[in-house]
Each structure stands twice: as structure tokens, then as C-alpha cells.
Amino acid sequence: MIAICCRCVRETTAPVAVRYIDRTSGPGVTLHACPDCAPHLIPGPLLWEIAPSQRG
Numbered sequence: 001m002i003a004i005c006c007r008c009v010r011e012t013t014a015p016v017a018v019r020y021i022d023r024t025s026g027p028g029v030t031l032h033a034c035p036d037c038a039p040h041l042i043p044g045p046l047l048w049e050i051a052p053s054q055r056g
């Protein structure tokens with residue numbers, strides 16, 4: 001799998017899911033980071049960590 005790192009914006013063949021962005025129109029988006037950047041990113045909520053809730 002190849003993904004674009006959300007921090008250094010480079011392609012990585014070993015992406016780490018760091019954040020899931022829920023979108024009201026369409027499927028959510030999972031952001032990936034390369035292994036080098038992952039430790040430097042503050043972990044955000046992932047898909048399986050988000051409970052259905054109302055947010056203003």
C-alpha cells in the first residue's frame with residue numbers, strides 16, 4: 001500500500017494511520033504518515049475510536 005504522508009507529503013510504502021477525518025458529504029478520510037513522521041504526530045481519533053456523537 002502506498003499513501004501520502006500528511007506531514008512530509010511524501011509517498012510511503014509503510015503508512016501509519018494517524019487520524020480519521022469524518023466528512024458530512026461522503027466517506028471519511030484516513031490520514032497516513034510515514035514511519036518517520038508518525039512518532040512526531042499527535043495521534044488523532046481513528047475510525048474505530050470515534051463513537052457516533054453530535055458535535056456542534
Ligand SMILES: [Zn+2]
Pocket residue numbers: 005006007008009010033034035036037038
Ligand atoms: Zn512523513
